[in-house]
Amino acid sequence: MDVARRDLILSAAALALSPRAFAADRPNRPLGYAIVGLGYYGQQIIIPQFANCQHSRLAAVVSGDPAKAKRVAAEHGLPARSIYSYANFDTIRDNPDVDIVYVCLPNSLHAEYTIRAAKAGKHVMCEKPMATSVAECEAMIAACKAADRKLMIGYRSHFEPFNLEAMRLARAGEAGKIRYVRSEHGFVQGDPSAWRLKKSLSGGGSLMDMGVYSLQAARYMTGEEPVAVTARESTDRSDPRFTEVEDIIDWTLEFPSGAIASCQSMYSANQNHILLMGDKGRIELEPATRYEGNRMWLGRDGREREVTAPPGPGKTQFAGQLDHLVQCVRTGREPIVSGEEGLRDMRIVEAIYRSAREGRTIRLDGRA
Amino acid sequence: MDVARRDLILSAAALALSPRAFAADRPNRPLGYAIVGLGYYGQQIIIPQFANCQHSRLAAVVSGDPAKAKRVAAEHGLPARSIYSYANFDTIRDNPDVDIVYVCLPNSLHAEYTIRAAKAGKHVMCEKPMATSVAECEAMIAACKAADRKLMIGYRSHFEPFNLEAMRLARAGEAGKIRYVRSEHGFVQGDPSAWRLKKSLSGGGSLMDMGVYSLQAARYMTGEEPVAVTARESTDRSDPRFTEVEDIIDWTLEFPSGAIASCQSMYSANQNHILLMGDKGRIELEPATRYEGNRMWLGRDGREREVTAPPGPGKTQFAGQLDHLVQCVRTGREPIVSGEEGLRDMRIVEAIYRSAREGRTIRLDGRA
Numbered sequence: 001m002d003v004a005r006r007d008l009i010l011s012a013a014a015l016a017l018s019p020r021a022f023a024a025d026r027p028n029r030p031l032g033y034a035i036v037g038l039g040y041y042g043q044q045i046i047i048p049q050f051a052n053c054q055h056s057r058l059a060a061v062v063s064g065d066p067a068k069a070k071r072v073a074a075e076h077g078l079p080a081r082s083i084y085s086y087a088n089f090d091t092i093r094d095n096p097d098v099d100i101v102y103v104c105l106p107n108s109l110h111a112e113y114t115i116r117a118a119k120a121g122k123h124v125m126c127e128k129p130m131a132t133s134v135a136e137c138e139a140m141i142a143a144c145k146a147a148d149r150k151l152m153i154g155y156r157s158h159f160e161p162f163n164l165e166a167m168r169l170a171r172a173g174e175a176g177k178i179r180y181v182r183s184e185h186g187f188v189q190g191d192p193s194a195w196r197l198k199k200s201l202s203g204g205g206s207l208m209d210m211g212v213y214s215l216q217a218a219r220y221m222t223g224e225e226p227v228a229v230t231a232r233e234s235t236d237r238s239d240p241r242f243t244e245v246e247d248i249i250d251w252t253l254e255f256p257s258g259a260i261a262s263c264q265s266m267y268s269a270n271q272n273h274i275l276l277m278g279d280k281g282r283i284e285l286e287p288a289t290r291y292e293g294n295r296m297w298l299g300r301d302g303r304e305r306e307v308t309a310p311p312g313p314g315k316t317q318f319a320g321q322l323d324h325l326v327q328c329v330r331t332g333r334e335p336i337v338s339g340e341e342g343l344r345d346m347r348i349v350e351a352i353y354r355s356a357r358e359g360r361t362i363r364l365d366g367r368a
Numbered sequence: 369m370d371v372a373r374r375d376l377i378l379s380a381a382a383l384a385l386s387p388r389a390f391a392a393d394r395p396n397r398p399l400g401y402a403i404v405g406l407g408y409y410g411q412q413i414i415i416p417q418f419a420n421c422q423h424s425r426l427a428a429v430v431s432g433d434p435a436k437a438k439r440v441a442a443e444h445g446l447p448a449r450s451i452y453s454y455a456n457f458d459t460i461r462d463n464p465d466v467d468i469v470y471v472c473l474p475n476s477l478h479a480e481y482t483i484r485a486a487k488a489g490k491h492v493m494c495e496k497p498m499a500t501s502v503a504e505c506e507a508m509i510a511a512c513k514a515a516d517r518k519l520m521i522g523y524r525s526h527f528e529p530f531n532l533e534a535m536r537l538a539r540a541g542e543a544g545k546i547r548y549v550r551s552e553h554g555f556v557q558g559d560p561s562a563w564r565l566k567k568s569l570s571g572g573g574s575l576m577d578m579g580v581y582s583l584q585a586a587r588y589m590t591g592e593e594p595v596a597v598t599a600r601e602s603t604d605r606s607d608p609r610f611t612e613v614e615d616i617i618d619w620t621l622e623f624p625s626g627a628i629a630s631c632q633s634m635y636s637a638n639q640n641h642i643l644l645m646g647d648k649g650r651i652e653l654e655p656a657t658r659y660e661g662n663r664m665w666l667g668r669d670g671r672e673r674e675v676t677a678p679p680g681p682g683k684t685q686f687a688g689q690l691d692h693l694v695q696c697v698r699t700g701r702e703p704i705v706s707g708e709e710g711l712r713d714m715r716i717v718e719a720i721y722r723s724a725r726e727g728r729t730i731r732l733d734g735r736a
Contacts, residue, residue, distance in 0.1 A: 177636070179602075179615075179616060179634060179636045179637045180552075180616060180618075180632065180634060180637055182550075182552075184548075184550075186645075188647055228600075230598055230599075230600050230727070231598075232596075232598050232620045232622060232628065232729070234547075234622060234626045234627070234628045235626070236626050247547075247626075248547060248548065248626075248628050250548075250620050250628050250630050252600045252618050252620070254600060254602060258602045258603070258604050258615075258616075259602070260600065260602045260616050260618050260632075262618050262630050262632065264548065264628075264630060266547060266548065266645075268545070268547045268647045269547045269548055269645035269646060269647055269650070270645075270650075271645060271650075277554075277634075277637035277638075277639060278637060279556055279636050279637055282637070282638075282639075359598070359728055359729035360727055360728040360729070361600065361727035361728070
């Protein structure tokens with residue numbers, strides 16, 4: 001066997017065994033995403049973003065609504081073989097066009113479809129919240145690890161220019177010693193029939209949805225992991241929207257440095273805000289984590305000036321997020337917002353619910 | 369005895385027995401204030417405000433520093449007999465120029481001087497916080513009641529145009545159903561030798577000082593009394609400023625309507641903010657409770673517009689506050705921010721400290 005032929009066989013073996021090696025062989029080929037769930041977020045927000053990507057492309061759609069799937073596929077030039085139902089989803093393993101499965105389903109289905117995708121040999125992008133429990137998150141991480149697949153959570157703020165610049169400024173000491181972070185996220189959830197309000201689908205109320213932004217903000221603005229959480233809930237159970245899940249959750253995180261984060265989520269008022277206070281000044285984002293139109297201010301002694309941020313890693317935060325996982329697949333790096341990151345949040349989410357239920361501070365650092 | 373002579377005697381008797389009747393006899397005479405404590409607030413902030421008053425005038429000063437007292441008295445044309453020390457303060461009973469004593473001393477002296485003033489037959493304006501404990505507040509109220517004197521707390525926000533307009537708008541439903549109030553007050557307390565940082569003088573840290581603004585805001589913006597409080601403290605005890613009192617306190621109040629208030633006070637960052645969120649919009653003040661330069665915004669769906677407020681009851685919030693007590697003395701009305709109002713706050717302040725200490729929610733409504 002000559003050297004060239006041996007190399008070819010080794011390459012083919014590597015190709016068969018390792019999509020990472022496969023990707024490395026063809027570094028410029030955009031990787032293909034299958035979008036699982038053609039609800040508002042998957043269909044209206046994510047799919048149009050492939051036009052802004054450098055390394056990612058739409059390769060398949062998965063939906064329980066054949067007509068919708070067919071229409072979306074046609075709009076984006078996908079062949080019929082790239083349309084899946086939930087029943088035949090597992091056959092996606094045989095589709096070489098699909099490298100990554102993006103789970104855009106209601107929260108309670110995240111674990112199942114992440115695990116099925118990993119078992120089908122696909123890398124996974126999973127929308128936030130990662131799942132509805134710590135146990136599910138652990139199972140998802142284990143499944144992806146067993147399949148040697150990447151798992152990334154759709155924490156788009158980590159690819160959003162203002163949030164990235166705010167993190168950089170906070171680390172650079174722009175506000176001085178960080179003493180206090182506040183983040184509030186909410187919107188008026190009007191429709192009582194929304195899946196978000198069904199506990200079996202959402203796993204919880206505003207905390208599971210908008211609250212994850214506030215929690216993430218507290219962690220990435222301080223750059224610390226909380227050691228204790230104290231939470232309260234307020235829900236009008238006579239409101240037909242809130243028979244199953246909570247409306248308002250208010251929680252306080254304590255960090256090792258002594259910084260405090262006060263966070264809220266709610267389904268009865270519109271807000272989208274991150275504030276960091278240090279002993280020398282403040283960094284404020286409002287709106288903070290919208291799809292677009294976010295703004296940032298810096299201030300000292302109450303005088304704030306609006307600032308811009310340098311461009312983020314992608315043309316949009318969504319494109320940056322989609323392309324990041326592709327780059328991780330190609331290079332073998334862990335995503336900056338991995339499954340472990342989602343699990344960290346879910347541990348805190350469970351502690352927030354527990355603290356509110358029990359009316360006491362819950363330690364997160366194992367101390368009594 | 370003819371009718372004219374009898375009337376004269378009765379008037380003289382009324383005059384001797386009742387300053388209220390006395391005041392009623394001479395409705396246009398400004399009432400005289402004795403300022404107790406010539407620290408920054410008494411000397412620099414309050415005394416200059418008499419120039420803005422319609423019904424109040426400076427009548428005496430009380431200080432432990434004879435030279436300072438003499439200088440301030442001279443600046444304001446006060447006779448030597450209107451200068452008091454703490455030793456001879458009780459002789460103020462014999463000074464008919466003094467109708468009201470304004471206690472501008474460190475917190476731990478509020479109770480003593482309020483009670484001594486009442487016993488000297490004077491009405492009392494007491495700076496916030498009313499005192500350092502519920503027990504002191506109760507003793508102050510009892511002393512003023514026994515002496516039939518008015519007791520008012522220096523809650524100037526109730527005379528500040530933007531805060532008054534915000535309360536009116538909140539009650540009028542501008543933001544819809546009130547779901548959430550947030551208030552943060554703090555400043556960087558730099559000097560480790562400040563009296564505010566000595567527990568024997570202040571009774572506590574940022575909560576006793578700036579925290580009272582946040583607490584007041586939560587109550588007057590919702591128009592409700594809280595039923596539960598959950599609090600956390602964060603203080604760097606290795607910081608020489610914080611060997612005795614707390615730096616940051618973060619607390620959540622729950623109201624009967626289901627509204628939540630998230631409040632903070634701190635000595636390690638500058639902030640001055642009130643936000644009310646309803647299901648239809650928001651009312652925001654920032655700065656909210658400064659001596660001057662406060663601003664207000666109204667918003668719906670994230671679009672905020674700055675608004676002005678109609679003039680308040682006085683030329684300034686301070687003048688409105690000073691003149692209000694005079695009007696109450698004249699008419700017999702209770703001040704809108706009476707001793708009972710200060711006591712309500714102090715009950716909550718004690719519960720905040722207790723909640724932070726015990727790491728659990730404290731009910732304020734007697735429920736288990």
